[in-house]
Amino acid sequence: xxxxxxxxxxxxFTHKSCLMHIPLVTFQKLQYSFLLATIVISPLLISCHxxxxxxxxxTSPGVMAVSxxxxxxxxxxxxxxxxxxxxxxxxxxxxxxxxxxPSTITPLTALxxxxxxxxxxxxxxxxxxxxxxxxxxTFWISADDAGxxxxxxxxxxxxxxxxxxxxxxxxxxxxxxxxxxxxxxxxLQAGQQYYIEVLHKQGGGGAxxxxxxxxxGGVIESPIPGSRLAAYTATEAAxxxxxxxxxxxxxxxxxxxxxxxxxxxxxxxxxxxxNCYNIKxxxxxxxxxxxxxxxxxxxxxxxxxxxxxxxxxxGVYADHTKGGIVxxxxxxxxxxxxxxRGQFVQFNxxxxxxxxxxxxxxxxxxxxxxxxxxxxxxxxxxxxxSPINIKGNWIxxxxxxxxxxxxxxxxxxxxxxxxxxxxxxxxxxxxxxxSGGHHNTIINNSIYGKQQSFTxxxxxxxxxxxxxxxxxxxxxxxxxxxxxxxxxxxxxxxxNSLKPEGWDxxxxxxxxxxxxxxxxxITKK
Numbered sequence: 086x087x088x089x090x091x092x093x094x095x096x097x098f099t100h101k102s103c104l105m106h107i108p109l110v111t112f113q114k115l116q117y118s119f120l121l122a123t124i125v126i127s128p129l130l131i132s133c134h135x136x137x138x139x140x141x142x143x144t145s146p147g148v149m150a151v152s153x154x155x156x157x158x159x160x161x162x163x164x165x166x167x168x169x170x171x172x173x174x175x176x177x178x179x180x181x182x183x184x185x186x187p188s189t190i191t192p193l194t195a196l197x198x199x200x201x202x203x204x205x206x207x208x209x210x211x212x213x214x215x216x217x218x219x220x221x222x223t224f225w226i227s228a229d230d231a232g233x234x235x236x237x238x239x240x241x242x243x244x245x246x247x248x249x250x251x252x253x254x255x256x257x258x259x260x261x262x263x264x265x266x267x268x269x270x271x272x273l274q275a276g277q278q279y280y281i282e283v284l285h286k287q288g289g290g291g292a293x294x295x296x297x298x299x300x301x302g303g304v305i306e307s308p309i310p311g312s313r314l315a316a317y318t319a320t321e322a323a324x325x326x327x328x329x330x331x332x333x334x335x336x337x338x339x340x341x342x343x344x345x346x347x348x349x350x351x352x353x354x355x356x357x358x359x360n361c362y363n364i365k366x367x368x369x370x371x372x373x374x375x376x377x378x379x380x381x382x383x384x385x386x387x388x389x390x391x392x393x394x395x396x397x398x399x400g401v402y403a404d405h406t407k408g409g410i411v412x413x414x415x416x417x418x419x420x421x422x423x424x425x426r427g428q429f430v431q432f433n434x435x436x437x438x439x440x441x442x443x444x445x446x447x448x449x450x451x452x453x454x455x456x457x458x459x460x461x462x463x464x465x466x467x468x469x470x471s472p473i474n475i476k477g478n479w480i481x482x483x484x485x486x487x488x489x490x491x492x493x494x495x496x497x498x499x500x501x502x503x504x505x506x507x508x509x510x511x512x513x514x515x516x517x518x519x520s521g522g523h524h525n526t527i528i529n530n531s532i533y534g535k536q537q538s539f540t541x542x543x544x545x546x547x548x549x550x551x552x553x554x555x556x557x558x559x560x561x562x563x564x565x566x567x568x569x570x571x572x573x574x575x576x577x578x579x580x581n582s583l584k585p586e587g588w589d590x591x592x593x594x595x596x597x598x599x600x601x602x603x604x605x606x607i608t609k610k
Contacts, residue, residue: 163311164192165212165281173207176230176288177252179479179508179531179601181207184608194311196283197295200257203287208294210283213240213315216273220301224268228285228294229254236271237280243390243414245282247477247506252529257293258307278315327370332357339363349373354380355397358387367391370609377402377426381410385437390414393609398426400447408437408471416609417447419454427457427489429480434464438471442478446606449482456482457489459512467501469524475504481602483513484539490515491532495522498552505529510602516543516566519559519585521552527559528587533597536571544591547579560587563595 168187173180193210214236216222226234226249233250237243248268255262273279285294297307306313327347334357342365348355355371355378358364362385369392371378378397381387386409394400395418403410410432417429429447432440442460449456459480467473480491491512494502499522507530509516516532519525532543543566548554568574575593578584 163314164194164316165196165210165314166317167191167193167198168209168211170207171203172205173286174205174288175600176254176286177531177601178207178231178233178250178284178286180603181209181284181286182603182605183209184603184605192316194314195308196297196314197308198285198293200291200293202292204289204292205287206292207286208284210285211242212281212317213278214281214309214313215278215315216275217313218301219275220272221270222273222301223270223299224249225260225266225297226251226283226295227255227257227259227262227266229256229290229292230286230288232283232285232294234268234296235282235284236268240278240280242280242282245280254290258295258297260297280317335359335361335364337361341365342367344368346370347372352376354378354402356380358382358384360384362386364388365390369393370395371400372396374398375421380404381406383407385409386439387411388413392416393418394429395419396421398422399428399431401430402426402428403430403432403435405434406436408435408439408467410435410440412445413441413443415445416607417445418607419449420447420456422455422457422486424457424486424488427455427486428461429459431458431461431463432465432473435462435473436466438468440465440467441474441476443474443476444478446479447481448607449484451482451484454482455486456484456513457486458491458493459483459489459509460492461496462494462499462502463496465499465502466522467503469501472501472503472524472526475502476506478507479602479606480507480512481510481606483511484537487514487539489513490518492517492530494519494525494527495552495554496520497550498522500524502526503528507531508601509533510599511535511537514539514541515545516564517562518545518547519554519557520547520549521554523555523557525554525557528561530562531595531597531601532562532564532566533599533601534566535599536567536569538569540567540569541574542566542568542577543575543593545577545579546582546585547577548582554582554585557583557585558587559585560590561592563592563597565595565597 169189171188226232228251235245236248237245251263251266295308298309299305330346330348332353336359338361340363345368347370349372352375354376355374357380359382365388367390372395374397377399378394379401381403385407388411390413392415398421400417401412412430420427430442491509502525504527509532511534534540543564564575566575
């Protein structure tokens with residue numbers, strides 16, 4: 086058994102281990118009032134896990150390196166921005182420190198990067214893509230070690246969705262190794278700019294990344310050329326200069342925006358909406374209250390985004406509301422509880438289409454918080470065509486509650502809940518769970534937990550309180566979780582529950598550690 090274990094370890098770790106390196110020679114940056122350039126001679130990397138065709142791109146045309154700044158000047162026409170983070174180990178896209186200043190910013194005149202361009206870096210490539218004709222387009226990505234393509238429904242980055250990705254390495258322009266490398270057909274309008282973003286993570290060994298597309302007539306452009314691209318011109322929005330405000334309590338209001346407020350203290354919800362619809366809450370700071378940050382009752386089509394919640398009992402509590410409740414791109418720090426509060430976000434009887442809890446960042450620090458479930462879906466339902474999406478959230482920290490954990494689906498029932506691509510580190514007693522309901526999904530999440538006095542299990546399915554699970558899918562998740570006795574307890578399938586679809590395709594005991602999340606997650610103040 087020991088020999089077999091060692092062989093398995095070797096298989097896991099040797100796909101990029103036998104590398105020969107010629108040292109990287111980098112000339113010092115020369116800075117003038119009119120010119121800033123870096124000359125780089127790329128290393129030759131020879132990896133045993135793949136062969137690089139000799140006719141592949143080996144030089145990067147027209148590269149202009151820029152020092153640690155947040156913008157690029159004098160970008161060439163037909164280019165996109167490449168933001169590069171050096172000295173960034175790991176193989177997962179989630180490990181790119183996007184909230185920090187990149188090492189360099191350069192333009193690219195096609196959606197591909199230098200083959201064998203180095204090790205231990207992450208990059209974000211972004212700009213606009215323009216469709217030459219109206220019709221259906223299909224995208225592919227190849228990358229080593231991992232890559233994602235995000236495309237917006239318009240020119241706004243906030244509307245981007247992930248359309249193609251690879252979780253493991255592929256050779257340069259190897260488009261069909263994984264089904265996820267190919268997008269579903271996307272309808273684009275001629276002449277319209279669409280925001281596009283490519284994330285690429287390179288660990289050790291040979292590096293590559295390229296994106297191609299197929300035009301409506303069947304022609305494939307590989308890679309997508311600069312003639313289809315335009316430079317990203319917007320700058321990242323800085324945290325707003327908040328205006329102090331008293332508690333906001335609205336009844337029957339609609340079609341308004343609550344923006345840029347700093348609301349603090351007291352025993353009432355800091356923002357409370359009752360019987361409201363079509364309201365946007367954005368760019369606010371909600372802090373130091375003994376009640377919840379935002380409370381919704383019997384509301385519909387409420388968007389809560391880019392807010393900062395800290396030291397409140399629960400960040401967002403949506404109670405008996407209709408559809409269209411969107412809680413995206415917020416940051417949460419140190420929820421105070423106590424039970425039954427203590428969540429970053431809780432949906433209680435949220436029912437209808439077009440709801441989401443996505444791309445939020447939440448952190449609870451032991452001794453500064455008392456958390457329950459980070460994200461809780463209680464008796465909540467999406468629809469078959471529009472499930473409630475719980476996607477791309479970063480969650481770190483939980484406890485010391487013996488009942489609270491990371492993401493809970495189907496609490497006392499619920500349906501059409503879809504949890505994907507969330508990353509959880511030390512979230513509490515458990516990582517992710519389903520305790521009832523039908524047509525729920527947990528897929529492509531990463532869950533890590535170290536041993537603590539309250540830890541139990543990484544991912545579990547258990548029909549609780551007579552609420553049966555059915556039509557459940559739990560698959561392709563990576564889990565490494567240590568219980569309070571410091572034994573790996575990655576998963577538990579209760580004897581009273583049916584085995585979910587895809588259960589055996591999960592990676593129990595995956596090679597995960599706390600570095601799957603960046604050291605600094607919370608950037609708002």
